[in-house]
Amino acid sequence: MSAAVALVAGTATSAHAAADVVTITLRSGKRVPVEVGQHVTVRYRDGSKMVSAEGDVVEVTASSLQISAKPDPITIEVSKLLDLKVTGSAPAAGSTTPAAGPDARPVTPATAGATGARSLGVDAGKVPVFVLPLEGMVGVGLRHQEMQKVAALADSFGPGQVIVMKISSGGGMVVEGDDISVDLLEIKKRHRLVAWIEEAISGAAFTAMCADEIYLMGHAVIGSITMFSSGQGGQKSIEGDALVAWLGRMQQLADTGDPKKRPGMALKAMVYSPLMLSYDKDPITGVVTWHDTMEGEFELSTAEENLDFTCQTGIHSGFIDGRADTWDELMVKLDLGARGERHPGGDEIFEEWTALLEDAEIKVPLLTQRLNYAGTGSGDPLVIMRAQLRVIEELISWSKRLGIRAAAGQFQLDPETLKQLKEQLERQIKDLQKQKSNQQD
Amino acid sequence: MTHRTRLSITLSTLLAFGVGRGQAVAQDPAASPRSQPLIYEVPLGMDIEMRADGDFKPDANTGGQLGTDVHPDAYKEIIEDIKKKKPDLLVFTLDSADMNRVDYMGDDDQAEFSNLNHKELRRLVKKFQEETGVPKDSQCIWIKDCVGWPILLAFSWPTFNAAGVPSMFISADARLRGPLYPQVARFHNSNDIEVTRKWRECTNGMSYAFFEYGGHDRNLGLCFLRPDWTLSVSFKGRHELEWFKEPEDGDYTLDDNPKALMGLTPDTMIELGIARRLAGETREEQLTHLVQLRGITDYATKQPAGPDAPETVVVDQTGVELFRTYVEDWRDTYKECSEIPRQLQQDTDPDPMRELSRRQKLYENLLRACKKYEAVQRRLGQMGSIPMILARLEEIDEQRKGLSRQRKDADDGDSGGGRNGRGFGGGLPR
Known part of the structure; x- marks a missing residue:
């Protein structure tokens, strides 16, 4: 994963005002000028854990931030920082305005006495925007559980909050898509749901289509919702009743939004290539008329193609709501402008899950390998079997932490198989112990 | 890092920071604004210049x-260097071709x-254009040679910036083609x-989206990627082009062959006004x-010598x-890592314990490199998988434990009887 934050030297203004001010740019685009002596609140990633801390800045460099804490100071890599707030100024020592500069922001907590994520919430006068990055395979990196969590966070601020799903995914499990659509259709009854897309293919496009508004980054693509299965015979796209049912789901999904903007025939052309799509656009009014044939002036998908939209076709046809490459551009598109402030809660939910997945990517295959040699150095079959049992127990623990879809989808961990292996090893260990005991007798 | 490369970076950094020439470019812009x-x-x-050992093939x-x-x-x-220096113009020089001149x-x-990797490449382009601190309008691309997927980079910058200043340049001998089918x-x-x-x-979409990001037409992008896509173009005003999928719809046909991928010559790029030709044969002349x-206008490849020499613009080479x-x-x-499989098989040490240490060291080197x-990990494939390397190291540890135990058992045997007192004596032969 790319570094979560970037750190840049202070701007010319701040460098003149106070030589030791360093501006830290968080992933959200928020820039925080920091100098030694200031009291700060931080949230950072420590392995797969999220940690909150506060203290005085002891040292700030291009790569790390050290704050005072008991019993020892904490040094945090800038790339691990998720949020940083200055809550107290540095002692006056020639510098009177430590947070001065074009990017300084007030640091008043949004709600007095608030706790947890909310105490690290938005500044007064700002509109909180809850951003949930969704990356990776649907069912593994992109899951309904994180959507539920961010919705609960938004709920705590009352109805009508803005939730942005920042999607970068090539698709995944259909069964997860079912859960996602149920949750998102509920969430958008209470909040303004926006999809901000870098890449939304297949199940990820289906997820995005649940939102009221869709914005694409300049490089983005959305579409290709053909459902297929993979097996020993290769890949097989759905057909017959399953295809009819899936096309029906597309119509249902279109009916939950604006059918003039995103008609059912467009969603269906993303599923089954013989279904075509073209449109006409009134040059004066800009009104778009969709066709499920190639009779329209603007062709989108022939009978041999599967439909995807990019910025050019999406904006021209009105299928998407606009292009937003950066956070600032998105806020303008959402009519929030400078008032919109990214609440860190969604990023934390994402980081927490992503950290677990990254950890699993190393540990699960390592454990699987370890089954082959664990305990063999002892030369004792009982020790070997006990070591293997520990490995199996660890894999079971991983499969529980990952959940059945991520465990099976990405890590090939089948809880039932693991359970059987565990029982088998336990039996063998008992048998061997019994044998040994008999021999000793 | 080799000794030679360390030396080269030190020298070049010194040069870039202005040692031995005018100081204006070298100094921190915040401390002393550039003139x-x-x-x-x-x-x-x-x-890359051919190495003396001849490992890399010409072209x-x-x-x-x-x-x-x-x-x-x-x-x-x-990127950190750019953020620090805040240049006024970023010149991206594209010199990336899958094939040599006689493919x-x-x-x-x-x-x-x-x-x-579409995601990785698009994030890299976004980093250049949105996170260096240098506005997009102050960036340009110079296509020196481009064959294959680097075409996506070539068109990630526009023909002109918002002020109408050219932002895409091409060398007269450049190749400009997409990937093979x-x-x-x-x-x-x-x-x-x-x-x-x-x-x-969807993969075509992910690819031609790079063209769109750079402000170019999707039809142009598709023609580099889809053999069946034909292309023609008409001028619409002085700078604007209108693209057509059908070869006969536009005033100029660029590709009328529905069975082959399109490539563009620098001449075509220049005639259509997509890119500007760079005159001259040498790098310095073209730059x-x-x-x-x-x-x-007051650009020079080197700062003139002498205390009274006028300060000129130079290109930072850091x-x-x-x-x-x-x-x-x-x-x-x-190169070192790709030798490891052979080293694991050969040059074995007759002493088992020392052999395990030797293998451990090789795997540790591999782990550090990956x-x-x-890039090393990608080239090595499965051999570069970090969990697999960690597993081999753990396995060596188990083997070491086993060997120690066997030796200890043997020693115990030498001193009469096994560990459990049930041995036959004599231990294992050593």
């Missing part, structure tokens, strides 16, 4: 492979072909036609022309040297 614009070159691939893509040489790791330090010979090393098709091979169409359209076309160092270093590291360079 002349600072131009900064960022290589997107580089024709092969040995410094411009997408996914290894042109990789986010190569640009971490460069019909089929003698190109396929391991050097582009290793495309098998390279495109590998993304969507399936035994099911519907699945093929699904992956084909001088580029800078002049950007409206900077990025070039950082890139060269990265490329040479990862390639040296890869953690340091994703």
Whole structure:
């Protein structure tokens, strides 16, 4: 994963005002000028854990931030920082305005006495925007559980909050898509749901289509919702009743939004290539008329193609709501402008899950390998079997932490198989112990 | 890092920071505002000079492979340097080709072909254009040579910036072609036609979206990627072009062959006004022309000597040297790692314990290399998988324990009887 934050030297203004001010740019685009002596609140990633801390800045460099804490100071890599707030100024020592500069922001907590994520919430006068990055395979990196969590966070601020799903995914499990659509259709009854897309293919496009508004980054693509299965015979796209049912789901999904903007025939052309799509656009009014044939002036998908939209076709046809490459551009598109402030809660939910997945990517295959040699150095079959049992127990623990879809989808961990292996090893260990005991007798 | 590359970066950094020439470019802009614009070159691939040991083939893509040489790791330090220096103009020089000049010979090393990851490449382009602190309007691209997936980089910058200043330049001898069809098709091979169409359209979309990001038409992008896509164009006003999928719809036909992928010559690019030709044969001459076309007239490749010499604009080469160092270093590291399988099989130590230590050291070197360079990991494939290397190290540890135990048992045997007092004595032969 790319570094979560970037750190840049202070701007010319701040460098003149106070030589030791360093501006830290968080992933959200928020820039925080920091100098030694200031009291700060931080949230950072420590392995797969999220940690909150506060203290005085002891040292700030291009790569790390050290704050005072008991019993020892904490040094945090800038790339691990998720949020940083200055809550107290540095002692006056020639510098009177430590947070001065074009990017300084007030640091008043949004709600007095608030706790947890909310105490690290938005500044007064700002509109909180809850951003949930969704990356990776649907069912593994992109899951309904994180959507539920961010919705609960938004709920705590009352109805009508803005939730942005920042999607970068090539698709995944259909069964997860079912859960996602149920949750998102509920969430958008209470909040303004926006999809901000870098890449939304297949199940990820289906997820995005649940939102009221869709914005694409300049490089983005959305579409290709053909459902297929993979097996020993290769890949097989759905057909017959399953295809009819899936096309029906597309119509249902279109009916939950604006059918003039995103008609059912467009969603269906993303599923089954013989279904075509073209449109006409009134040059004066800009009104778009969709066709499920190639009779329209603007062709989108022939009978041999599967439909995807990019910025050019999406904006021209009105299928998407606009292009937003950066956070600032998105806020303008959402009519929030400078008032919109990214609440860190969604990023934390994402980081927490992503950290677990990254950890699993190393540990699960390592454990699987370890089954082959664990305990063999002892030369004792009982020790070997006990070591293997520990490995199996660890894999079971991983499969529980990952959940059945991520465990099976990405890590090939089948809880039932693991359970059987565990029982088998336990039996063998008992048998061997019994044998040994008999021999000793 | 080799001794030679360390030396080269030190020298080049000193030069870039202005030692031995005018100080204006070298100083921190915040401390002393520049009187002349600072131009900064960022290589997107580089024709690395042939090494003395002759390991790299002439004209092969040995410094411009997408996914290894042109990789986010190569640009971490460069981007930090750009942020620090805040140049007035960023010049991205694209020199990345999958094939040598005589590609019909089929003698190109396929391991050097582009290793495309759409997500990684688009994030890299976004980093350049949105996170360096240098506005998009102050950036331009110079196409020196481009064959294969680097076409996506070539068109990630626009023809003109918002002020109408040219932003895309091309060398007269440049090649400008997309990937070979098998390279495109590998993304969507399936035994099911519907699945093929699904992956084909979305991967094509992900690819031509780079053209759109750069402000170019999707039809142009599609023609580089889809053999069946034909193309024609008409002028619409002085600078604007209108593109057509059908070869006869526009005033000029660019591709009327529905069975082949399109390539564009520099002449066509220039005639259509998509890119500006850079006059001159040498790099310096072409760079001088580029800078002049950007409206900077007092450019010189070197700061004139002498205390009274006028201060001139020079191009900061720190990025070039950082890139060269990265490329040479990862390639040296890869070369060392690719020897490891042979070393594991040969040169074995007759002493089992020492042999285990030798193997451990090899795997530790491999682990360090793969953690340091994703490029090395990618080239090594399964052998570069970090969990697998960790597993081999753990396995060696178990083997060491086993060996120690056997030796201890043998020692116990020598002293009469096994550990449990039930041995036959004598222990294992040593």
